[in-house]
C-alpha cells in the first residue's frame with residue numbers, strides 16, 4: 001500500500017495535538033481581546049502573559065524582552081529595519097552572510113537601495129562563516145551584524161557565540177554595534193541561550209516547532225532601541241501595534257514548553273539522523 005512520508009520539517013511541521021488542545025478554547029469561549037479591561041480581556045491577557053514566559057524560557061530571556069510577531073519573516077524585518085532606523089546616526093554599514101534566509105537577505109537588499117551598505121560574508125566548504133572574516137569586516141560605520149544561528153537548507157550552525165563575543169568587545173570599546181541572529185531553525189532543536197550567544201536580537205517562528213503558521217517572536221535585549229514597523233495600538237510595549245492573535249500566541253507558548261521538555265531527546269535524535 002502506497003504511503004506518503006513527509007521529510008520536510010525544516011519547511012514546516014504539523015500542529016502537535018497538545019498544542020491544538022491548548023489553543024482551541026481561545027478560538028471559541030475564551031475569545032477576548034487582550035487589550036480589553038473586562039474579564040474576557042483579562043483572561044486573554046493572562047494567556048498571552050503565560051505564553052510570553054514560555055517563549056522567553058526556551059531562549060533564557062526575560063518575558064519583557066519578547067515581542068510577538070506574525071512569524072519569522074516579520075521578526076527579521078522588525079529586527080533589522082527597527083534597529084537601523086533607531087540607530088541610523090551611528091552608521092550605515094551592515095554585515096550579514098551569503099546564506100541567510102530570504103527574510104534577511106531581501107531586507108538587506110532593500111536597504112541597499114536606500115543607501116545602506118551591506119557586506120555578504122561567504123561561508124567555507126563547511127558552510128560556516130569565518131569569525132576572522134567577521135572581525136576584519138567591522139568598520140567604523142558598521143551598526144549591525146545579522147548572521148543566522150542555523151541554516152534552513154544545509155543545517156550548518158554558525159559560531160554565533162564567537163560573533164556575540166566580538167560584538168560585545170567592540171561595544172566595550174565604545175562602538176555602537178548590535179548583533180541579530182535568525183534562530184528560526186535552531187529554537188527547539190538545539191539549546192539556544194541569548195546570554196550565551198550574547199545577541200541583542202533573535203528571531204523565532206512557531207511553525208517550525210509544531211505550532212501553527214502565522215506567529216513568531218523577536219527577542220529584543222533590554223535597553224536595545226528599536227523603531228516599530230507596525231503602527232497602531234500600544235501592544236507589545238509600543239514595538240508592534242495590532243491586536244494580538246491570542247490563540248496563535250498560546251499555541252506558540254505551549255509548543256515552546258513542549259520543545260524545551262523534549263530538547264535533549266530531539267537534539268540526540270537529530271544528531272543520529274546525520275550521515
Ligand SMILES: Cc1ncc(COP(=O)(O)O)c(C=O)c1O
Nearest residue numbers: 071072073101103152184185205
Ligand atoms: C531561517 C529562516 N528564517 C526565517 C524564516 C521565515 O519564517 P516564517 O515562515 O515564520 O515567516 C524561515 C522559514 O522557512 C527560515 O527557515
